[in-house]
């Protein structure tokens with residue numbers, strides 16, 4: 001667990017699952033992987049549930065998924081805090097690449113600020129299903145690998 005300026009960031013627990021699912025669905029993000037990946041989710045709370053994000057390991061690379069903040073809390077830094085907390089989990093795991101497959105292409109600049117670069121689909125090693133969605137893959141090299 002980590003507390004940043006009154007925001008609690010921690011691993012998701014079973015009790016968080018309903019809130020995560022509702023939030024992802026309301027933001028039109030996929031939820032099919034939630035049950036099998038609850039352990040890979042983190043959540044943010046500021047008195048109430050604010051947002052979530054997930055980092056999954058696939059064949060030696062990380063995939064960032066389901067980074068989502070409740071609409072009334074957006075633009076206040078929660079998404080960045082969740083992202084940084086997830087990256088802390090990633091550093092030191094002997095994995096140097098993180099991929100995100102954008103369902104909403106308007107978020108390219110959000111991810112670019114953290115160093116992600118857009119890549120061709122053929123360069124993305126993660127092929128798990130994203131039914132009916134034309135995703136835009138982006139890649140980040142973790143420089144502080146330990």
Ligand SMILES: CC(C)(COP(=O)(O)OP(=O)(O)OC[C@H]1O[C@@H](n2cnc3c(N)ncnc32)[C@H](O)[C@@H]1OP(=O)(O)O)[C@@H](O)C(=O)NCCC(=O)NCCS
Pocket residue numbers: 027029065066067068069070073074075076077078079080081100101102103104106107108109110113
């Ligand atoms: C993407 C998302 C998690 C960002 O969360 P947030 O709490 O609003 O983000 P932050 O407040 O930490 O924003 C950090 C920076 O990113 C920028 N940013 C936030 N949302 C952005 C967007 N949609 N497009 C471009 N830039 C964005 C902010 O302006 C801010 O920049 P600043 O530091 O210069 O002010 C949130 O918009 C969200 O939940 N979107 C819907 C779900 C979604 O599509 N998730 C992506 C799944 S791949």
